[in-house]
Amino acid sequence: MINLITTELFEKEFNSWCYHMAAICLQAMLFAFFPLCAQAQDWKTVDAQTLHDWLQSEPITLANVMSPIECLDHRIKGSRCIPCEEFNKNLSTIPKDKKLVIYCESKECIRSCRSAADAIQEGHEKVYVLEGGMPAWKHEGFTLESELRVPRVPIQSVKAMGLSDWLADHPDHIILDIRSESSYEKDHLEGAVNIPFYQLHERYHELPWDRAVFVVDDRGFRSFLASCYLARKGFTVVRLFGGMERWRAFIENEGRDR
Amino acid sequence: MNHMYSAHKALIFYVALLVFIAPGSQGLVHCAQNIDSDTCRECHYDSMFGQSFDTSAHGTNSCSSCHKDITDLKLHMSGTQRPAPVDCGACHSEIAGQFLENFHYLQEDFRCVDCHQDIHTRIKETVNLKKRTIEGCTRCHGNAEYVSSGHAEGVLKGNLDSAACGDCHGLHDTKVYHASLEEYPDEARMFYNTRCKHCHTDEAMMKRNNLSARTVDYYEETYHGKVQGVGYSTLVAGCADCHRTHNILPKTDPRSSIHPDNLVENCGRCHTGFHKRFVTYKAHPNYRDRENYPSLFWTFVFMASLLIVTFLFFWIHTALWWRKSYWEKHARERDGVLPEICSAQKTEHEHVERFSTAERIMHLLLISSFFTLVATGFPLKYYYAPWAKVFISFWGGVQMAGLYHRIAAFVLIVLFAYTAWRCFRFIFPKGVGISGWKERLFSPDSLFPRWKDWEDIKGMFLWFFDKGEKPRFDRWTYWEKFDFWAVFWGMFAIGGSGILLWKPEWSSYIVPGWVLNIATVVHSEEALLAALFIFTVHFFNTHFVPDKFPMDRLIFTGTYSIQELKHEKPLQYERLMEQQKLEALKRRHPGIPLKLISAIIGLSSLLLGLTLAALFIFVLVFS
Numbered sequence: 001m002i003n004l005i006t007t008e009l010f011e012k013e014f015n016s017w018c019y020h021m022a023a024i025c026l027q028a029m030l031f032a033f034f035p036l037c038a039q040a041q042d043w044k045t046v047d048a049q050t051l052h053d054w055l056q057s058e059p060i061t062l063a064n065v066m067s068p069i070e071c072l073d074h075r076i077k078g079s080r081c082i083p084c085e086e087f088n089k090n091l092s093t094i095p096k097d098k099k100l101v102i103y104c105e106s107k108e109c110i111r112s113c114r115s116a117a118d119a120i121q122e123g124h125e126k127v128y129v130l131e132g133g134m135p136a137w138k139h140e141g142f143t144l145e146s147e148l149r150v151p152r153v154p155i156q157s158v159k160a161m162g163l164s165d166w167l168a169d170h171p172d173h174i175i176l177d178i179r180s181e182s183s184y185e186k187d188h189l190e191g192a193v194n195i196p197f198y199q200l201h202e203r204y205h206e207l208p209w210d211r212a213v214f215v216v217d218d219r220g221f222r223s224f225l226a227s228c229y230l231a232r233k234g235f236t237v238v239r240l241f242g243g244m245e246r247w248r249a250f251i252e253n254e255g256r257d258r
Numbered sequence: 259m260n261h262m263y264s265a266h267k268a269l270i271f272y273v274a275l276l277v278f279i280a281p282g283s284q285g286l287v288h289c290a291q292n293i294d295s296d297t298c299r300e301c302h303y304d305s306m307f308g309q310s311f312d313t314s315a316h317g318t319n320s321c322s323s324c325h326k327d328i329t330d331l332k333l334h335m336s337g338t339q340r341p342a343p344v345d346c347g348a349c350h351s352e353i354a355g356q357f358l359e360n361f362h363y364l365q366e367d368f369r370c371v372d373c374h375q376d377i378h379t380r381i382k383e384t385v386n387l388k389k390r391t392i393e394g395c396t397r398c399h400g401n402a403e404y405v406s407s408g409h410a411e412g413v414l415k416g417n418l419d420s421a422a423c424g425d426c427h428g429l430h431d432t433k434v435y436h437a438s439l440e441e442y443p444d445e446a447r448m449f450y451n452t453r454c455k456h457c458h459t460d461e462a463m464m465k466r467n468n469l470s471a472r473t474v475d476y477y478e479e480t481y482h483g484k485v486q487g488v489g490y491s492t493l494v495a496g497c498a499d500c501h502r503t504h505n506i507l508p509k510t511d512p513r514s515s516i517h518p519d520n521l522v523e524n525c526g527r528c529h530t531g532f533h534k535r536f537v538t539y540k541a542h543p544n545y546r547d548r549e550n551y552p553s554l555f556w557t558f559v560f561m562a563s564l565l566i567v568t569f570l571f572f573w574i575h576t577a578l579w580w581r582k583s584y585w586e587k588h589a590r591e592r593d594g595v596l597p598e599i600c601s602a603q604k605t606e607h608e609h610v611e612r613f614s615t616a617e618r619i620m621h622l623l624l625i626s627s628f629f630t631l632v633a634t635g636f637p638l639k640y641y642y643a644p645w646a647k648v649f650i651s652f653w654g655g656v657q658m659a660g661l662y663h664r665i666a667a668f669v670l671i672v673l674f675a676y677t678a679w680r681c682f683r684f685i686f687p688k689g690v691g692i693s694g695w696k697e698r699l700f701s702p703d704s705l706f707p708r709w710k711d712w713e714d715i716k717g718m719f720l721w722f723f724d725k726g727e728k729p730r731f732d733r734w735t736y737w738e739k740f741d742f743w744a745v746f747w748g749m750f751a752i753g754g755s756g757i758l759l760w761k762p763e764w765s766s767y768i769v770p771g772w773v774l775n776i777a778t779v780v781h782s783e784e785a786l787l788a789a790l791f792i793f794t795v796h797f798f799n800t801h802f803v804p805d806k807f808p809m810d811r812l813i814f815t816g817t818y819s820i821q822e823l824k825h826e827k828p829l830q831y832e833r834l835m836e837q838q839k840l841e842a843l844k845r846r847h848p849g850i851p852l853k854l855i856s857a858i859i860g861l862s863s864l865l866l867g868l869t870l871a872a873l874f875i876f877v878l879v880f881s
Binding site for chain 2: 073074105134135138139141144146149152154155156157158159162221224225241
């Protein structure tokens with residue numbers, strides 16, 4: 001039994017050691033994947049219910065940092081549309097004496113965190129990020145407003161595994177990468193052109209009207225609305241299911257299988 | 259149009275009047291704001307707002323029932339008052355609740371109309387609902403994989419049981435898991451496994467479709483199923499890992515992932531380094547099915563019979579022994595007869611050795627490894643028990659439990675090997691050679707069964723029924739020999755199967771995959787036999803028998819009094835006296851620290867064992 005007790009104690013110690021190691025690894029991963037969110041913690045987070053209460057009771061600045069097309073399509077009532085990529089240059093127009101709440105469409109809030117970091121750097125003190133982003137707001141059942149809603153139309157999506165076949169079957173295509181300039185520079189599909197989503201409403205006419213547009217984004221969450229927008233403008237559009245993230249996973253698996 | 263404006267002005271006036279007169283009457287105000295449908299149709303004259311709408315599922319509603327926000331015709335016609343997305347949840351509240359979980363809403367801000375674009379002409383569909391769902395989803399999502407699946411074939415043939423998109427992904431609460439990115443691995447896997455199980459455990463549905471509703475149960479009896487059941491679905495194969503997702507086909511179809519020709523590739527997506535015979539492993543066999551799984555069936559019958567016969571014999575033996583001992587003790591107490599130990603001579607209080615230090619350490623190692631094996635293995639065996647997850651989390655997860663299980667198994671295997679070596683040395687002592695091995699094998703000091711054991715068994719039963727005196731035992735009683743040989747037999751059964759299951763891919767180079775199914779049954783049932791035997795029969799025979807209750811610390815102290823030796827093993831005592839060997843066995847009386855430690859270890863082990871036995875019996879009886 002002594003052996004049993006010592007074994008258990010050792011196992012507990014070992015467990016605890018394992019947990020510590022796992023926590024350290026997790027933290028390292030978080031830093032690696034979300035450097036902006038993990039580094040500065042000067043801003044605070046606010047949950048959807050509290051934000052809802054603030055909007056009823058006090059004047060605050062609410063900033064939607066998605067692209068103008070997305071923001072005008074649907075946003076929390078009273079939001080200003082300031083794309084994440086242009087947040088810095090618009091900071092001077094945001095009053096510093098009021099609470100500034102930033103949100104985006106992603107529940108990871110990467111774009112919000114990046115914008116919040118910019119605001120803090122510019123001397124804003126009451127900076128908040130909506131916890132869980134717009135999905136959390138919607139999940140609570142709170143309403144949105146639509147100023148220029150893009151009509152949703154069926155957009156065919158192509159999975160990573162079927163991409164090469166689709167590209168071969170449609171030689172007359174153009175690949176449109178709507179990610180940010182920096183993401184595009186890091187990696188992109190061969191032959192892809194880059195018009196970041198926040199500029200699409202100004203630059204869509206640069207696309208050739210007579211070619212099928214194959215829209216690519218980060219994770220497959222934004223390409224649908226961009227595609228609907230382009231379809232509304234008269235383009236023939238198809239999109240990559242799961243975006244570059246799933247494409248990369250597919251390539252990685254393919255490599256492993258080989 | 260002028261007429262329309264006049265009518266509208268009159269309406270507004272009427273509404274205003276009502277608002278002032280009855281400000282609290284919300285329902286009335288609401289009705290007053292409505293614009294007559296015929297007025298709407300003056301501009302919206304398309305047939306989908308006319309006759310097609312009237313015959314549609316929503317035909318009994320007026321335009322303003324849904325488009326409540328169009329309250330000012332003039333503003334509406336000038337383009338200022340545009341219709342907002344309709345709040346369908348006002349009537350379809352249940353669906354509206356589900357929609358708050360819908361990925362298309364949360365991430366893409368879909369509204370009802372984005373899928374239900376034919377809402378003005380939509381008729382209530384029951385027969386072709388699934389077909390319509392597929393048509394709706396595949397307007398955006400590729401259907402190449404799904405259309406060749408068995409599920410799609412069923413739907414197209416009008417089989418309402420067959421799964422369409424919504425049956426697996428949710429219809430109004432569509433989930434999106436980037437399972438391939440391992441983003442929500444546990445949640446996604448559990449969700450999809452649950453969806454598969456939802457239909458495939460439906461007795462009536464499966465019967466209609468010539469399928470077994472027990473397949474899920476059989477899966478859950480396998481290692482994959484048990485690990486998933488205890489909450490670690492990402493570590494093992496779930497439904498979709500073998501059957502795939504959209505292209506699910508019967509195993510007779512050469513395109514199916516589970517077709518015999520594709521199994522090496524299919525299993526190879528998780529397992530590596532196996533012989534191709536590995537794939538003969540059965541993923542969800544019914545070991546009660548003699549026709550299709552004869553080897554598993556007979557293994558199960560054999561193991562079940564072994565359990566029943568062993569427990570039947572020993573539990574009856576135990577009950578009768580307790581009855582006899584208790585009655586005897588009662589008689590002694592009633593008649594004022596002192597136990598023999600109280601009337602023993604002074605020299606008989608002296609202690610003699612029964613177990614050497616090495617043997618005591620071996621037993622301690624046996625206890626600790628056995629408890630570790632039981633406490634890490636049984637939470638998987640009974641993964642559905644309420645305590646299973648508690649045990650697994652105590653070990654730090656199923657992987658850590660597996661690691662401890664293997665460490666303990668290694669300790670036990672080393673003990674077994676050492677014991678086997680000692681047995682060998684007992685029969686063939688150093689410097690003696692093989693001469694006289696038979697005499698040593700059947701000597702009273704040997705643990706090998708001999709004819710006297712059979713006589714002792716008969717004698718004990720006669721004693722139980724007051725038909726004779728208690729047999730006079732030598733060094734080893736038959737139940738002690740059984741304990742010893744049970745471990746030996748157990749090591750072949752449970753150890754052999756455990757080694758095969760330790761690294762099943764490597765085992766496939768020795769045995770085909772289906773042997774691993776047999777190994778699983780043997781390992782599991784033998785474990786139950788061993789654990790319950792130790793925690794009931796061994797505990798009683800050694801500790802709970804009325805003369806010893808609550809425990810005998812002999813195995814921890816290693817010594818007992820000469821009087822106890824004389825009482826329990828009279829033949830050995832007489833032999834020792836005759837051979838004048840008793841003196842050499844005499845030891846000092848164990849000190850208080852050793853006694854206390856022995857009591858603590860012993861009682862804790864007994865308590866832990868009894869608790870575990872109670873948990874197992876609870877599961878066996880109530881599951």
